[in-house]
Amino acid sequence: xxxxxxxxxxxxxxxxxxxxxxxxxxxxxxxxxxxxxxxxxxxxxxxxxxxxxxxxxxxxxxxxxxxxxxxxxxxxxxxxxxxxxxxxxxxxxxxxxxxxxxxxxxxxxxxxxxxxxxxxxxxxxxxxxxxxxxxxxxxxxxxxxxxxxxxxxxxxxxxxxxxxxxxxxxxxxxxxxxxxxxxxxxxxxxxxxxxxxxxxxxxxxxxxxxxxxxxxxxxxxxxxxxxxxxxxxxxxxxxxxxxxxxxxxxxxxxxxxxxxxxxxxxxxxxxxxxxxxxxxxxxxxxxxxxxxxxxxxxxxxxxxxxxxxxxxxxxxxxxxxxxxxxxxxxxxxxxxxxxxxxxxxxxxxx
Numbered sequence: 001x002x003x004x005x006x007x008x009x010x011x012x013x014x015x016x017x018x019x020x021x022x023x024x025x026x027x028x029x030x031x032x033x034x035x036x037x038x039x040x041x042x043x044x045x046x047x048x049x050x051x052x053x054x055x056x057x058x059x060x061x062x063x064x065x066x067x068x069x070x071x072x073x074x075x076x077x078x079x080x081x082x083x084x085x086x087x088x089x090x091x092x093x094x095x096x097x098x099x100x101x102x103x104x105x106x107x108x109x110x111x112x113x114x115x116x117x118x119x120x121x122x123x124x125x126x127x128x129x130x131x132x133x134x135x136x137x138x139x140x141x142x143x144x145x146x147x148x149x150x151x152x153x154x155x156x157x158x159x160x161x162x163x164x165x166x167x168x169x170x171x172x173x174x175x176x177x178x179x180x181x182x183x184x185x186x187x188x189x190x191x192x193x194x195x196x197x198x199x200x201x202x203x204x205x206x207x208x209x210x211x212x213x214x215x216x217x218x219x220x221x222x223x224x225x226x227x228x229x230x231x232x233x234x235x236x237x238x239x240x241x242x243x244x245x246x247x248x249x250x251x252x253x254x255x256x257x258x259x260x261x262x263x264x265x266x267x268x269x270x271x272x273x274x275x276x277x278x279x280x281x282x283x284x285x286x287x288x289x290x291x292x293x294x295x296x297x298x299x300x301x302x303x304x305x306x307x308x309x310x311x312x313x314x315x316x317x318x319x320x321x322x323x324x325x326x327x328x329x330x331x332x333x334x335x336x337x338x339x340x341x342x343x344x345x346x347x348x349x350x
Contacts (some may be wrong), residue, residue: 132299147338
């Protein structure tokens with residue numbers, strides 16, 4: 001990393017407001033005088049550990065103004081790891097009692113009140129189907145749960161590009177590219193890079209087999225009874241889940257500050273030493289910044305169609321949106337926008 005890059009500790013005092021709708025975690029708008037200015041963040045061991053350990057970055061039930069996601073990050077004096085995060089269980093109650101529900105293109109869909117578990121909209125919610133890169137949300141949960149050194153450098157190997165299920169892994173990354181674990185997780189979540197997700201599994205204690213076993217164990221722990229994982233990227237169509245199960249996963253993932261920040265980073269420039277990889281979030285709703293999105297992950301393979309999961313705050317209501325099997329990227333975006341607009345007109349939660 002160039003010396004001109006500033007670390008988190010150089011630009012953050014005790015707490016900093018990060019706006020992640022139009023700028024990513026790496027694009028902190030702050031200077032000592034309070035005027036706006038963009039700083040590029042590099043990763044040190046203590047920086048990455050502090051972010052990983054701060055799993056309560058924002059209360060998921062506290063809304064931010066629509067159109068922006070504002071997170072308050074507290075910098076801890078100690079680098080000691082806290083107790084392992086225990087995910088709150090989600091009780092899904094399928095009342096589906098609201099009228100004038102929109103039609104959606106996707107094969108399966110769920111909109112759920114993230115606080116009460118009440119299902120606001122449902123379509124084929126219990127049908128298990130391939131989920132493509134939505135898989136990477138569980139990959140992120142397992143990586144975060146492991147409390148590994150997030151500043152450890154990982155070099156991509158040719159095997160990370162081999163894909164899964166007979167598919168080749170299309171990527172702007174190359175074998176030999178090196179990032180630290182935090183950046184691998186960031187590029188896997190925001191840009192959905194398959195080699196990065198593969199490398200996270202390969203470098204997990206016990207390797208890929210142990211990583212996949214941990215993914216399936218976590219699914220069982222959370223009550224995701226229709227879910228099975230075969231690998232960490234989502235290229236394998238044997239990675240299956242239901243909209244209901246993914247609603248549970250999104251609710252669990254929203255408790256990780258690291259995942260909330262990385263999955264909703266709109267843009268990031270990765271300095272690979274010999275080149276800079278300019279990257280954008282795969283979710284147009286995150287890039288455009290029109291909605292308060294706290295968690296985001298898109299996915300696509302032929303067997304799965306176009307998929308997206310989100311945790312949002314709409315009209316003071318924390319909501320989970322799941323769409324599986326849309327026919328195109330535009331249809332997926334239209335479905336998501338229509339559902340969010342519909343939720344915005346529902347009676348406010350008391």
